[in-house]
Amino acid sequence: MNTHLPRRWAERRGLRLWPVGTVLALTFTAAVLVAVAVFYTGWELLGARGLKAEPRIESQTLFDLVKLSFGVVAGAGALVALVVAYRRQRVDEDGALREATRLHTERFTTAVAQLGEESAAVRLGGVHALAGLADDAPTRRLRQTCIDVMCAYLRLPYTVEADLPADNAQARHAYLALREVRHTIIRLIRDHLRLEEHPHSWRGHDFDLTAVTFDGGDLSKVHFGGGTVDFSDSVFCGSMVDFRGARFSGSTVDFSRVDFSGGTVDFSGSDFSAGTVYFRDARFSRGTVHFSGSRLGGGTQFSGSAIVFSGSEISGSTVSFDGAWFSGGHFFFDRVDFSGGTVDFNGSRFSGDVTVEFGASFSGSTVSFCRASFFGGMVNFSDAVFSGGLVDFRAAQFAVARVVFGGMVSGARFSGGRVDFRGAEGVAPINLVPTDGSPLPAGLSLPSTWHPSRT
Template sequence: MGVPTLRRRAERRGLRLWPVGRVLALTFAAAVLVAAAVFYTGWDLLGARGLKPEHRIDSKTLFDLVKLSFGVVAGAGALVALVVAYRRQRVDEDGALREATRLHTERFTTAVGQLGNDSAAVRLGGVHALAGLADDAPTRDLRQTCIDVLCAYLRLPYTAEADLPAADAEARRTYLALREVRHTVIRLIRDHLSLPPEHPRSWQGHNFDFTEVTFDGGDFYGAVFSGGVVKFHRATFAGGTVDFNGATFSGGRVHFSEATFSGGTVHFNGATFSGGTVDFNEATFSGSTVHFNEATFSGSTVDFIQATFADGTVDFNGATFSGGTVLFSEATFSGGTVHFNGATFSGGNVSFGEATFSGGNVSFDTAQFSGGNVSFFEAAFADGTIHFNGATFSGSTVFFNEATFSGGNVSFDTAQFSGGTVSFFEAAFSGSTIHFNGATFSGGTVHFDTAQFSGGTVSFVEATFSGGTILFSEATFSGSTVHFDTAQFSGGMVHFSEATFSGGTVHFSEATFSGSTVHFSEATFDGGAVFFGEAAFAGGTVFFSEAAFAGGTVSFDTAQFSGSGVSFIQAAFSGGNVSFGEAAFAGGTILFSEAAFAGGTVSFDTAQFSGSGVSFIQAAFADGTIHFNEATFSGSTVDFTQATGPAPPGLVPPGGAPQPTGLRLPSVWST
């Protein structure tokens, strides 16, 4: 912005005064109105009813009238003097402002000339001169002009160190001198943004335009962005260290939209985002290291919408999200590393909705989810790794609803689920590996309702279910491998109600059921394999009531039934294979009451019935095959009372041998 523009602004600021006659007339009118109002108020307060008429006045009254006349004239004169003095003061102030503006313009012209000098030392002097001019500027607009020139200097074409000609010592000296001038500009801006807003030299609330600036270093440590608009739009962070540590974003708008972080390090460690908007929309992180470690997000809107994380590292380790909104919606994670390790989510909203994870590593290890919402709604996990290892879910709502897991690895190993809600509602698992190994579910709700497991692996190996609710209701298992091996079900509820097992494999091998309620009620088994081999049913309840076994394999081979209640009431066995081979029924209650065996194979071969209560009351054996070959009945009560259909092979003692104690058969089978 040049000198002619400043002069035009000064002309527009010229003093505008009304004609003196009009001002005096208005002043007298106002004085008369005020006097009348005072007189009327006093009249009303005194309760006067009228004036006493005087046909003749004495000398005292005449003298009072003369004094009153002189008072009115003196008051009018004082009023005129006051108006004239005020106008003179305005004229003097305007003259002083004009003189200050003229001097400012002259100094401004000199400082701008220094900025254009070939000597780096002269340019440094120009930078400091402009900063001093901004401090002494008689108006806010003139201060903004000085700031605009400093920012414009940073926007001038600039060759970064990586682009310098090789072995050109002169070019490097020129570069180093220019870099020193640029870093001085940034430091002076930082110093003025660090001053409290009431300080006369504070630049808080002004606008700063760093559009398309190339940063190879710079220090904004402790700067306060509390108003105005700050633009880093399309800026390039190509090397060195840019420091926003301890900065405060409490108002206004700060734009990093379409910025490129291709090298060097950018620090936001300990920064506070408590208001306003910080925009990283469509930014590209392709090589830099960007730190938000221990930053606090308590009120701002921080926007990474459609940002691309292709390389480098972005860290939010130990950050606190207690309010405001942080958006990674539609962002692409195709490489590099993004860390939220040890972060605390206690309020606000964090969204990865429709984000794409096609590579790289995203980690929430040991993060604390105690409040607020974290959303991965419709996110696509096609490759790379995302970790929640050791994370604690005690109050937040975390959504993976309708997310797609077609590749890569998602891990919740040793995570703690004690409250809040984690939802994979209608998610599709077609190729990824999802781990909950060693996780603890002691409260809260985890939803896999209507999820689609058509490929990949989901593992809950060694997980502990001691409370809360885990829902797989209406989920479809058509191709994935799902592991609950050695899991501990000691409390809470796990629902597979109305789930469909048509392919893939679900493992509960060596799992322990000691207190939970696990529902497979109305589930459909028409393909794939479900294994409960060596599982221990020592407590709690497992329901297969009204389940449909039409295909596939369900194996309870070598399972231990010592205390649980397991219900197959009204289950329908029309196909596939269900095996209890070598299972041990030493306690608890196993109910097949009113079950229908119309097809497929159900095998209790070599099973041990030594203490449980097993009921087939009113079961229907119409077709198919159910075997009890070499089964041993030594203490259990196994009741087939009112069962219909042919007797299962291996159940009725041959050749009139005595019936084992506890085995109750329909009379028609005994004969």
């Protein structure tokens, strides 16, 4: 039986029909009103001022009145037949929906039972069965249920390879089998989020991936358009998790409190536009996270989004924005603790109406803005604290952008480490160079064109 039913049923929870008497009364009333409106319009268009009086009715006039009476009766009968046919169609459609839902539920129960089997092969069959059920779901709600079950499977407790007992072949085989099932779910999600204007696309649905352990997986070129995608409290460790070429447009994607503790997470060439992506309180303790790309094309695009890194801690990872384009939207790096590792903005471009807040603590990392271009928007370091490590602006270009290091109330604080602007070109950032000729703070190096007594 074909379960592909009209999209208008997606949110219908049951058939609701008015009493037939009420429907007929409303139908006749509407028909009379339409007839009166048509008659009045014709009357006005013809410019009629009254009716010609006929003291005696001729046989032709009487015959016309009889035809008119039969026409009214036939029209009323047609309206009744139309109402009855419409109600019958609605009942039939609802019956087809109920039957499709019943068959879907039976198949769903079987597929979920397969996920609970010990055999990895049976579990794989259950995963593919659930994906097929999501494609054939008669309502959007039932499709979301299938997606929820697959996401729930990924949230189950999981032991990564690094935590396996040493020299235990059986445990390793069980791990590899379970890993294949989990990565199959990730691939199915990827394939359905790549579909453009396709009835089997899962775009716009919600994906609850909270507290999932990712030891690899391919989500490249997916399109998160609409809906909510939640990776909060997840752990990325081990192998590479590939988000290259992903598009984040119109969705809310949450990486809050995520632990990047190993492996590589690659967002290179992704497009962050018209959506919200949270990395609040994320921990970058090991491994590499890429938001990079070529400046000549294919770089990660940040335009019109809100990207929030507030409260994150970078203590041992390499986080790269090399060659990224910041051309619009808001980016928050406030309360970020750069206490170790490397953060790379080399060759990045800040333009348009972008706003970037760096109210961060630079205490031990190497943060590089070498060859970065500040051509528009505002990049604000007013609340930054430079107490250790290296913040490198060498060969950066400062044009018409507003790069701010202080204000009337607060300003950047230099208490240690090195902040190097040597070789930078263009206009000096606001409130960076002392206006009273006082010496530069220790560790701050400026071009001679900005401050003759540079250190």
